[in-house]
Amino acid sequence: MSSRIADILVPPRCREMIRAGALIAINTSGGKDSQAMTILLSRIVPRDQIVAVHAPLGEVEWPGTIEHIEATLPAGVPLVMAPVSSGKSLLDHVEERGMFPGARQRWCTAALKRGPIERELRRYLKAHPRFGGRLVNAMGMRAEESPARARKAPWRRNDRMSVAGREVFDWLPVFDLSTDDVFRVIHDAGQSPHWAYAAGMSRLSCSFCILASRADLRRAAELRPALYRTYVELERRIDHTLSPSGIPLPELTGVSPATARHDDPTGLNSI
Numbered sequence: 456m457s458s459r460i461a462d463i464l465v466p467p468r469c470r471e472m473i474r475a476g477a478l479i480a481i482n483t484s485g486g487k488d489s490q491a492m493t494i495l496l497s498r499i500v501p502r503d504q505i506v507a508v509h510a511p512l513g514e515v516e517w518p519g520t521i522e523h524i525e526a527t528l529p530a531g532v533p534l535v536m537a538p539v540s541s542g543k544s545l546l547d548h549v550e551e552r553g554m555f556p557g558a559r560q561r562w563c564t565a566a567l568k569r570g571p572i573e574r575e576l577r578r579y580l581k582a583h584p585r586f587g588g589r590l591v592n593a594m595g596m597r598a599e600e601s602p603a604r605a606r607k608a609p610w611r612r613n614d615r616m617s618v619a620g621r622e623v624f625d626w627l628p629v630f631d632l633s634t635d636d637v638f639r640v641i642h643d644a645g646q647s648p649h650w651a652y653a654a655g656m657s658r659l660s661c662s663f664c665i666l667a668s669r670a671d672l673r674r675a676a677e678l679r680p681a682l683y684r685t686y687v688e689l690e691r692r693i694d695h696t697l698s699p700s701g702i703p704l705p706e707l708t709g710v711s712p713a714t715a716r717h718d719d720p721t722g723l724n725s726i
């Protein structure tokens with residue numbers, strides 16, 4: 456039976472893996488869910504069994520993300536960066552394909568995050584034989600985020616990564632937490648979430664995400680006018696919209712790229 460430890464429901468097999476000395480990899484985007492997960496896992500997993508891994512998204516990522524991860528990581532936990540090996544950015548991929556990712560064809564997640572992260576974790580396991588090829592891959596998805604996420608299994612074997620001599624499970628430790636829970640965990644730990652939340656964003660990762668709400672896209676356009684203009688120009692050039700609704704960004708956000716205001720309270724509006 457799963458037991459709840461420090462706000463986290465820990466499946467029995469996961470407890471066994473932790474006791475047996477498995478590596479626990481914290482996939483961190485720098486967002487609030489990753490941050491709360493990091494805080495909670497660092498309370499129940501020995502530090503020398505944890506590694507944090509981040510897939511940097513370059514220009515499309517919120518400024519200060521890597522610095523925020525570094526500043527909020529528990530002492531002694533290494534951070535591994537997992538960049539795309541081709542060096543191509545999300546916008547390079549969009550330009551090449553002539554289209555943005557879709558809600559159903561989210562190639563961005565597989566190409567820019569999952570693939571590079573799994574590559575780095577395979578390398579890390581190989582370089583650290585003391586983990587015996589055992590890996591728990593922890594991700595910060597929550598059921599409350601969307602109906603699709605609510606259907607995910609919070610604990611399952613990762614068949615793609617598991618081979619002879621390597622056993623990998625995917626775990627969603629904060630699956631049952633609400634948004635309020637997540638902010639409470641961060642606050643109670645004496646930390647603050649990334650600055651973009653206080654600036655009005657509800658989600659982090661890509662500044663302009665295919666899945667973002669209209670309100671988040673509008674706020675991102677205000678906070679990052681230069682990047683906003685790049686997205687608007689790209690939409691026009693490839694004749695395809697970021698939003699799966701097919702509505703171009705200026706219409707969706709109500710923000711004209713020519714007049715995008717430099718009114719960012721953080722002072723980062725020219726980025």
Ligand code: SF4
Pocket residue numbers: 556561563564567659660661663664665666
């Ligand atoms: S944040 Fe959105 S656009 Fe960026 S990789 Fe994830 S799903 Fe794709």
